[in-house]
Structures are given as structure tokens and as C-alpha cells.
Amino acid sequence: MAGELLQQAEKLPQAAAILLSPGSIFGVPQLGCALTLATGFLAWRHWRRRQRFSARLLWRVLARSRKLLCHPSTGADAIYYLINTFAIGGLIGWGLVSTDLVVTHVVRGLNDLFGPRLALAFPAWGLRACITLVAFLAYEFGYYADHYLKHKIPFLWAFHQTHHSAEVLTPLTVFRVHPVDTLIFANIAALCIGVSCGLFIWASGQPVTPYDLASANIISVLGFFLLAQLQHSQFWMPLRGIWGRMLLSPAHHQLHHSLDPAHHNCNLGSFIGVWDWLFGTLYMPPKASPRLRFGVEQAASAPHRLPALLLSPFAAAWRAVRRG
Ligand SMILES: [Zn+2]
Numbered sequence: 001m002a003g004e005l006l007q008q009a010e011k012l013p014q015a016a017a018i019l020l021s022p023g024s025i026f027g028v029p030q031l032g033c034a035l036t037l038a039t040g041f042l043a044w045r046h047w048r049r050r051q052r053f054s055a056r057l058l059w060r061v062l063a064r065s066r067k068l069l070c071h072p073s074t075g076a077d078a079i080y081y082l083i084n085t086f087a088i089g090g091l092i093g094w095g096l097v098s099t100d101l102v103v104t105h106v107v108r109g110l111n112d113l114f115g116p117r118l119a120l121a122f123p124a125w126g127l128r129a130c131i132t133l134v135a136f137l138a139y140e141f142g143y144y145a146d147h148y149l150k151h152k153i154p155f156l157w158a159f160h161q162t163h164h165s166a167e168v169l170t171p172l173t174v175f176r177v178h179p180v181d182t183l184i185f186a187n188i189a190a191l192c193i194g195v196s197c198g199l200f201i202w203a204s205g206q207p208v209t210p211y212d213l214a215s216a217n218i219i220s221v222l223g224f225f226l227l228a229q230l231q232h233s234q235f236w237m238p239l240r241g242i243w244g245r246m247l248l249s250p251a252h253h254q255l256h257h258s259l260d261p262a263h264h265n266c267n268l269g270s271f272i273g274v275w276d277w278l279f280g281t282l283y284m285p286p287k288a289s290p291r292l293r294f295g296v297e298q299a300a301s302a303p304h305r306l307p308a309l310l311l312s313p314f315a316a317a318w319r320a321v322r323r324g
């Protein structure tokens with residue numbers, strides 16, 4: 001039944017798919033889940049403090065969200081959404097290399113070097129579950145490596161700072177990414193996933209594909225539902241202790257956007273905190289919100305206007321190259 005519904009959702013016209021597809025960040029399923037989680041968290045926090053949680057309080061919080069939606073920074077996020085989704089991503093795509101191409105070359109190369117392997121006697125569902133996890137971890141590693149380089153290399157930071165120039169965080173901010181930034185990320189991610197899955201397929205001796213939902217790895221879809229929407233939001237929802245090392249909660253990512261120098265270059269992962277933990281960039285969020293300010297110190301003169309959004313990163317990158 002669920003499978004039939006998903007097939008129907010995939011056939012929907014684009015506008016309806018944006019609203020209804022489980023893979024859409026503007027879809028009712030993801031937004032509804034984020035709102036339910038945020039409401040549940042607020043109610044739980046009030047219950048722990050023995051305070052009353054009422055519908056009026058929730059309305060006050062949502063009214064504040066309305067103010068954020070009218071901020072010029074959110075308008076710029078929306079422009080970036082249109083440019084990235086429909087103009088560039090829709091017309092030319094992002095991949096110089098595709099995951100499938102990398103997988104094919106890795107499997108062929110390993111077969112030439114070591115010869116083909118016998119098919120593993122393992123249930124098909126088990127192999128699919130394993131490669132789903134492998135692809136997810138490879139994506140997360142690619143995200144971390146790409147993000148780390150963009151914070152360390154001035155030429156790459158020139159493009160990545162577009163994302164950090166957001167002064168308020170809403171679910172739209174996830175699209176506030178310069179096309180050059182996206183292009184680099186898409187190819188690093190394709191390489192990481194392609195090499196890992198190619199190795200897995202060769203070792204298992206048979207073609208295996210990850211479980212997906214709406215063309216995305218099913219574990220990533222879980223991340224979209226539980227974390228992605230709230231990472232760019234005003235809801236301070238910290239995970240601490242061992243959970244705060246395993247997963248990057250909304251508060252972790254809000255610290256990543258913070259202007260406070262103590263928070264610079266921290267929490268570089270996407271959904272899992274393991275890579276940050278391993279490489280020493282994890283910053284555990286405190287229980288209470290530390291009143292963060294977002295943006296970049298040396299922003300372009302009009303950081304939310306289209307010319308500054310698109311062109312000033314090239315000038316900044318050129319200055320970085322000249323400085324060596
Ligand atoms: Zn960043």
C-alpha cells in the first residue's frame with residue numbers, strides 16, 4: 001500500500017510533488033514532521049520545568065517565525081532556491097562525475113586487478129541494508145570533507161560564505177548555497193559514494209543497490225525528516241552526551257552558523273556527528289540557547305541582493321588567489 005502511494009507521488013506534477021513528495025523539503029510530510037517534533041520538544045521542556053504549555057505559547061513562537069519569513073535574508077534564501085533548483089540544477093545538473101559512473105569504473109578496475117569474486121551467499125535484503133548504510137556513511141564523510149575544506153581554504157570559503165551570510169535561519173536557508181559551492185560538493189559526494197559502493201559491489205560479487213525513497217538514500221530521508229528542517233530554524237533543540245556525539249542536532253548546526261569566534265569551524269557534518277567527533281571539530285551545544293547572532297563579519301555591502309549574492313564570491317575568490 002505504502003509502495004503504491006509512493007509510486008503515485010512520483011507521478012505527480014512538479015508543483016504537487018513539491019508539496020506532497022516525502023523527499024521534498026517544502027513538502028507537507030517533512031514540514032509537518034518538523035513542526036510536530038518542535039511542538040513535542042517545547043511541550044516536553046515545559047513539562048520538565050513544571051511550566052504550563054499552552055496553544056497560546058505555541059502561537060507566540062510561530063508568530064516569531066512569521067517575522068523571520070519576512071526578513072530580507074529569507075528573501076535571498078528564496079531567490080537562491082529558485083536559481084539552484086530550476087535554473088542551474090534543473091537545466092545543467094551538478095554532476096561532472098556521477099555516482100553510477102564511478103561505481104562502474106571502480107568495479108571494472110577491481111575486476112581487472114584482482115579478478116571477479118564469487119557472489120556472497122547472503123540474503124539480498126541484508127546486502128541491500130549494508131550498502132544503504134555504506135552509501136550513507138560515504139555521503140556523510142564526503143559532506144564533512146567538503147565542508148572542512150571550504151572552511152579552511154580561502155578560495156573555497158569565498159563561495160561557501162554565501163551560506164553563512166544568512167542572518168536568520170529558516171528551512172529555506174538550506175538552499176542559500178552558491179552554485180560553485182554546490183558543484184564542488186555534488187562531485188565530492190558522488191566520488192565518495194561511488195568509490196565506497198563500487199568496493200562493496202565488487203566484494204559482494206553481485207550488483208546491489210541501496211534502499212531509497214523519492215530517489216534519496218532512505219537513511220538520509222530519515223535525517224531530512226528528523227533534523228534537516230530544524231537545523232535551519234530558531235528552535236534550540238540540543239542533543240548532548242553520547243547522542244550529541246552521534247547526531248548533529250538543530251542546536252549543533254545553529255552553533256555552526258554563529259558569529260561568535262568560539263564557534264567558528266565547528267560541527268561541520270550533515271546529520272551525524274561522528275566525523276566531527278573523530279577529527280576534533282565537534283562543539284557540544286549547551287542546554288540553554290546562548291543568544292546567537294548569525295551572518296559573516298565581512299559580508300558584501302548588500303549581502304541579500306542578487307548581484308552581491310552571485311558575483312561578489314567570484315571577486316572574493318580572485319582576491320584569495322592573488323593573496324596566494
Ligand atoms: Zn559552513
Ligand SMILES: [Zn+2]
Pocket residue numbers: 163173174232253257
Ligand atoms: Zn547551514
